[in-house]
Amino acid sequence: MAREELMGVWMGFKALPMVMWQKVSSWLSTFQAANCETIREGVLPTPRWSPPSQGWVKINTDRAVKGHTNMGGVGVVLWDWRGGFLAAGEQQFPRVTSVPLLELFAVRYGLQVAQLQGFQQVVVESD
Numbered sequence: 001m002a003r004e005e006l007m008g009v010w011m012g013f014k015a016l017p018m019v020m021w022q023k024v025s026s027w028l029s030t031f032q033a034a035n036c037e038t039i040r041e042g043v044l045p046t047p048r049w050s051p052p053s054q055g056w057v058k059i060n061t062d063r064a065v066k067g068h069t070n071m072g073g074v075g076v077v078l079w080d081w082r083g084g085f086l087a088a089g090e091q092q093f094p095r096v097t098s099v100p101l102l103e104l105f106a107v108r109y110g111l112q113v114a115q116l117q118g119f120q121q122v123v124v125e126s127d
Helices: 003-010 015-034 100-114
Strands: 057-066 071-079 087-094 122-125
Touching: 003 015, 003 087, 003 100, 057 100
Parallel strands: 057 122
Antiparallel strands: 057 071, 071 087
């Protein structure tokens, strides 16, 4: 919205409702074109996650950093071939804020959880 238009709205100038509607519609269309993904009709987005093959366990990992506390953390979730939940866990690492290092810690922790649960055929999915 241009400064002059804002001043007109806030300084008591009156505009015809149809003119305002056209401007707002135009701004909305511009915003949506810049910020919204378009999906072609009849085409569904492909899911990013898929379960492991039958007989296998998938380990999903993630990490987070709280910069103001110098605390890093990791989380893991284990899934069966049907997409069913098997196990999960989290671990915190004081003074560890390196994202690549936390990714490695997450994978290691996920493998440890899988081993403790007795799973041997695992696939790891990480960022």
